[in-house]
Each structure stands twice: as structure tokens, then as C-alpha cells.
Amino acid sequence: MTDVLVLGGTGWLSGRIAEKWTDTGAAVTCLARGRREAPYGATLVVGDRDDPGAYDAVAGRDWDEIVDISSNPAHVASALEALADRTRHWTYISTVSVYATNDEPGADESAELLPLGDPDADEDYGRAKVRAEASVRDSLGFRAAIVRPGLIVGPGDPTDRFGYWVGRFALAGDGDVLTPEATERGAQVIDVDDLAEFVQAIGRERWTGVVNAVGDPVGLDRLLADAREVAGHTGAVVPAADAWLEAHDVAYWAGPRSLPLWLPADMPGFWTRSNTAYRLLGGRLRPVRETLARTLADERERGLDRERRAGLARSDELALLDLLGDRRA
Known part of the structure; x- marks a missing residue:
């Protein structure tokens, strides 16, 4: 049986991802603060990612897949420190807001990212995701997929x-x-269920790389x-x-x-980013x-x-x- 840990798993997108994994028969654990229930068939482990021991209950075992959706770079970094050596594959959900410019129609995943500033200063959403992506790459190298959705809808x-x-x-x-x-x-736009299905599929195949998940x-x-x-x-x-x-x-x-x-x-580039890689990987767009x-x-x-x-x-x-x-x- 495939063992999957979703960091979150009770929110809108993370909950859909957990559901897609449970639908395949995987054993899914959701680490969340406990304010909402985990999807049917998943196990909820209560933990606050601001706490030093947030990952203690899930760090003592190995995982086939870990999914993280956080936009808090400190949370992403602490999760990697605790769990990077305990998983075969990691999927990080980022955003197309990481790109530095939005004026080039059809830009793909190789487009320039936003520059990082002082790590102790408050960062906007895009820069926070850039910093989180860098932590994933530094910790996991070729064991990680970075998915950059556009506008998630549904x-x-x-x-x-x-x-x-x-x-x-x-x-x-x-x-x-x-x-x-x-x-x-x-x-x-990309339908939330199409995105969740895609995230599950690349996790199952342990695909690595960066992909725009956009419609x-x-x-x-x-x-x-x-x-x-x-x-x-x-x-x-x-x-x-x-x-x-x-x-x-x-x-x-x-x-x-x-x-x-x-x-x-x-901003014509913001709504015309390339989804060629997503399509080639079998991503669905209803x-x-x-x-x-x-x-x-x-x-x-x-x-x-x-x-x-x-x-x-x-x-x-x-x-x-x-x-x-x-x-x-």
C-alpha cells in the first residue's frame, strides 16, 4: 500500500488531493491543526506547524509521497528538515505568481523568477513561494516535483x-x-479537481521537475x-x-x-503561460x-x-x- 502524507489535507485544494489519493487505495495521513475533519478514509494527525514538534508524530516512519501546499517559507523549510529523508518523493504546490514578469505571452517554466530579498522581512505571496521552492530544491534535488498552478477554480x-x-x-x-x-x-483557469488529479498522478509516478498547471x-x-x-x-x-x-x-x-x-x-503574460508540459504529462483540462x-x-x-x-x-x-x-x- 502507498503511504501518503499531506501537509494540510483539510483545506480546499489539499483536501481534494488527499481525496484523490484515498480513491486509489493509498493510506493517507493529513497533518493539520484540527479545525476541520480530514477527508473520508484519511487519518488526521493534529499538529500546528508553528510548533517546534509539529512533525514528531509523522517523522518516525517512511513515506512514499509527501505533498506540501504551504506558502509560508518557514513552514516549508521546517517540514523539509524533519521529513526530507523520510520520503521517496515530494510534491510542492507553488504558483505562477513566482515569475518576475507578466508581459511575455506564452512563457514557460524557464521564465525568470522573482528576486529574493531579506529572508527576515515580510514577503509577498510570490516571493514567499519562490523561497519555498528554493528550499525544496536544495533539500530534495531530483526527488521533488514543483507544480505551479494558475487560477484554481471550481x-x-x-x-x-x-x-x-x-x-x-x-x-x-x-x-x-x-x-x-x-x-x-x-x-x-484550472479546475480544482483536474489539478488534484494531476498532483496525485505525478506523485504516483514520482515525476520530478517543474510544471505550470494552467488551463x-x-x-x-x-x-x-x-x-x-x-x-x-x-x-x-x-x-x-x-x-x-x-x-x-x-x-x-x-x-x-x-x-x-x-x-x-x-499583463498579457499572466493569462497566457505555456501549459505544454502539463499537457504532455497527461494533465486534464475539462x-x-x-x-x-x-x-x-x-x-x-x-x-x-x-x-x-x-x-x-x-x-x-x-x-x-x-x-x-x-x-x-
């Missing part, structure tokens, strides 16, 4: 980004929906049109220019008072409309009008639409 997404659009079109019904001007903008580039106009059709929206779609949205404090990409997935025009339908069902279950981590509240959106209408009158 049911259960805690960031509320991708689900905003299909959920908003459904909530609006026959009402107007505010969008950015989507020409020459795009997105590159095919899709125009934002096409993505929004698909979301609208899936949601059954019959109202008007009202685009606004970048400058107008910025002037009215609407943020790019994510977070409160944003239009999710909307990127500045000078149709985006299928993921939209799955996501809409999840959005309905969670509440279309709930408070969100990303996007505009419907009341704010309607206020902006009123202002935009006054300007155009």
Missing part, C-alpha cells in the same frame, strides 16, 4: 473570484450586470459570455472602461470591491463551461447574495451602474 473556492461571474449573472436575472471592457483581456488561455469576453449563458442571464451587460472603474475605486483581479479576473492591460456549471451549483448552495471575499456587493454594483448610466445619458 466548487468550494474560498477566494470567491471565479464564481463571482456565474453567480452574479444568476443573481441579476433580468437585471443589468457591470463588467470591465473585456477586449484583449483573458483568463487561464488554456480564454478571452475574458468569451468567459463572461459562457458564464452568462450558463446562469441564464437575460439582462444587459454593461461594460466600463478601465479608467472609469479605477476612478470609482473598483479593484482589479480579486478582493473586496473588485471585478474578479479583470487584469491590467499590460471544458470551462463544465466548471462554470459545477461552480454555479455551488454558488446557489452557498447563497448568491452572500457576503463575498471578492467582487462587488450587488448594492454597490447597482450604484455604479446608475453612475455609469448618468454619464452616458
Whole structure:
């Protein structure tokens, strides 16, 4: 039997990875703080990675595979110190945010990474992942896979980004929906279950190297049109220019008072990264409309009008639409 340790295993992506491993008959252990249950069939070991003895309960045995998803470089380094010699293979889940620039369409895994600064200073998400990747390479060499996902989407997404659009079109019904001007903008998404399946597969094969786990580039106009059709929206779609949205404090990409997935025009490389290696390794990419339908069902279950981590509240959106209408009158 294959023995797998997932560092985490109770969160959104890490839980899906643990589930994929248990589905194959592996013996899966999840090391987590215990705030949530481990997936069915997996064993939960409670441990806080801020504690010096966090790995004591899992460091006394050998593992076939260890998966780590942490974006905390100190956690990654301490896990490697405790466990690197106890596993045959290690998979680290990084991010495409490690790349230094986003202006080159089609860039692959060889693209330049962000520079590292003072290790004692606070680092942004991308630089933290760069530092964690370096620890993995230094400790494990040719026994590790580094997976760099792009925008992970699908049911259960805690960031509320991708689900905003299909959920908003459904909530609006026959009402107007505010969008950015989507020409020459795009997105590159990967379904959470496709990513989890891929992570399990390369762990099973003990593949080593670095791979972008990203979907095919899709125009934002096409993505929004698909979301609208899936949601059954019959109202008007009202685009606004970048400058107008910025002037009215609407943020790019994510977070409160944003239009999710909307990127500045000078970042074409962010949504067009090469996924050739992912494809060659057998990575699956289900149709985006299928993921939209799955996501809409999840959005309905969670509440279309709930408070969100990303996007505009419907009341704010309607206020902006009123202002935009006054300007155009």
C-alpha cells in the first residue's frame, strides 16, 4: 500500500488531493491543526506547524509521497528538515505568481523568477513561494516535483473570484450586470479537481521537475459570455472602461470591491503561460463551461447574495451602474 502524507489535507485544494489519493487505495495521513475533519478514509494527525514538534508524530516512519501546499517559507523549510529523508518523493504546490514578469505571452517554466530579498522581512505571496521552492530544491534535488498552478477554480473556492461571474449573472436575472471592457483581456483557469488529479498522478509516478498547471488561455469576453449563458442571464451587460472603474475605486483581479479576473492591460503574460508540459504529462483540462456549471451549483448552495471575499456587493454594483448610466445619458 502507498503511504501518503499531506501537509494540510483539510483545506480546499489539499483536501481534494488527499481525496484523490484515498480513491486509489493509498493510506493517507493529513497533518493539520484540527479545525476541520480530514477527508473520508484519511487519518488526521493534529499538529500546528508553528510548533517546534509539529512533525514528531509523522517523522518516525517512511513515506512514499509527501505533498506540501504551504506558502509560508518557514513552514516549508521546517517540514523539509524533519521529513526530507523520510520520503521517496515530494510534491510542492507553488504558483505562477513566482515569475518576475507578466508581459511575455506564452512563457514557460524557464521564465525568470522573482528576486529574493531579506529572508527576515515580510514577503509577498510570490516571493514567499519562490523561497519555498528554493528550499525544496536544495533539500530534495531530483526527488521533488514543483507544480505551479494558475487560477484554481471550481466548487468550494474560498477566494470567491471565479464564481463571482456565474453567480452574479444568476443573481441579476433580468437585471443589468457591470463588467470591465473585456477586449484583449483573458483568463487561464484550472479546475480544482483536474489539478488534484494531476498532483496525485505525478506523485504516483514520482515525476520530478517543474510544471505550470494552467488551463488554456480564454478571452475574458468569451468567459463572461459562457458564464452568462450558463446562469441564464437575460439582462444587459454593461461594460466600463478601465479608467472609469479605477476612478470609482473598483479593484482589479480579486478582493473586496473588485471585478474578479479583470487584469491590467499590460499583463498579457499572466493569462497566457505555456501549459505544454502539463499537457504532455497527461494533465486534464475539462471544458470551462463544465466548471462554470459545477461552480454555479455551488454558488446557489452557498447563497448568491452572500457576503463575498471578492467582487462587488450587488448594492454597490447597482450604484455604479446608475453612475455609469448618468454619464452616458
